[in-house]
Amino acid sequence: MIVGLTGGIGSGKSTVAGLFSKLGIEWVDLDIVARQVVERGEPALTAITQRFSATIPSIQNANGELNRTALRHYIFQHPDEKAWLETLLHPLIQKRSQMLLSKTQSPYVLLISPLLFEKNTPTDKSISIDVDKATQISRATSRDGNTPEQIKRIMATQLSRQERNQRADYIIDNSHSLSDTERQVYAIHQMLISLL
Numbered sequence: 001m002i003v004g005l006t007g008g009i010g011s012g013k014s015t016v017a018g019l020f021s022k023l024g025i026e027w028v029d030l031d032i033v034a035r036q037v038v039e040r041g042e043p044a045l046t047a048i049t050q051r052f053s054a055t056i057p058s059i060q061n062a063n064g065e066l067n068r069t070a071l072r073h074y075i076f077q078h079p080d081e082k083a084w085l086e087t088l089l090h091p092l093i094q095k096r097s098q099m100l101l102s103k104t105q106s107p108y109v110l111l112i113s114p115l116l117f118e119k120n121t122p123t124d125k126s127i128s129i130d131v132d133k134a135t136q137i138s139r140a141t142s143r144d145g146n147t148p149e150q151i152k153r154i155m156a157t158q159l160s161r162q163e164r165n166q167r168a169d170y171i172i173d174n175s176h177s178l179s180d181t182e183r184q185v186y187a188i189h190q191m192l193i194s195l196l
Contacts, residue, residue: 001108002101003192006116006164007129009154010140012174012181013112016129019185020110027110028100030093030121037092038066044092051084076153090119108192117159117167125195127188128168130161131175 005020005027007013017027038045045066052059058070075082101109113121131139133155140151158164165171170191172184 001124001192001196002111002122003108004116004121004123004126005110005112005129006114006126006168007131007174008136008158008161008164009114009151010136010138010143011129011131012139013114013129015178016127016172016174016181016185017110017112019182020189023186023189024106025108025110025189026104026106027112028097028104029112030097031112031114033093033097033100034089035068037089037096040064044088047088048085052081073150076157107196114158117164118157125169125192126167127170127172128164129172129174130165131173133161135175 005013005017007016013029017029020027036042038048045060048066048071049059052071052074056067056070056074058067061067071085075085097111101111108124110127111121111123113119115121116123116126136155137148137151140146140154141148146154159167170188172181172188174181
């Protein structure tokens with residue numbers, strides 16, 4: 001069984017995945033897969049460099065890795081280029097994530113994606129991690145070094161809290177203590193196990 005785990009930027013997807021991991025549940029994070037497909041030596045990095053080197057001179061860092069910050073900043077201002085990038089990367093991410101999912105051994109597996117519903121990613125069940133906007137902005141700015149304005153732009157591309165929660169099978173309120181979140185994770189884990 002594949003269980004989608006989603007939430008807006010700064011909602012605590014990694015924290016919640018870690019709590020499920022303590023219960024023996026494996027996970028595949030689509031953000032990590034997206035980074036892997038553009039690593040040095042990957043064909044996608046070559047294609048991205050060829051496409052953007054004229055408009056983003058710093059498309060690669062000094063060590064030859066993709067300058068994700070510069071690329072993100074550029075594509076958020078150029079929707080046509082964002083569409084081109086998604087067309088390139090989506091099949092690669094999908095192929096690699098399916099391969100990783102097929103290797104898991106736990107009773108069910110989490111598929112972590114901030115855009116689970118936006119991309120209509122097929123899953124058997126889904127969990128939404130819910131926090132208020134102020135918490136999202138505070139966590140994401142301190143973690144990523146982005147400005148609140150950049151975080152708000154990213155949030156604008158994601159579903160609203162209300163819509164995400166309406167579409168999810170389960171909701172985790174991650175705005176309180178870690179032990180409170182852990183209690184919710186355990187309860188959902190028990191419900192998922194009962195479905196198997």
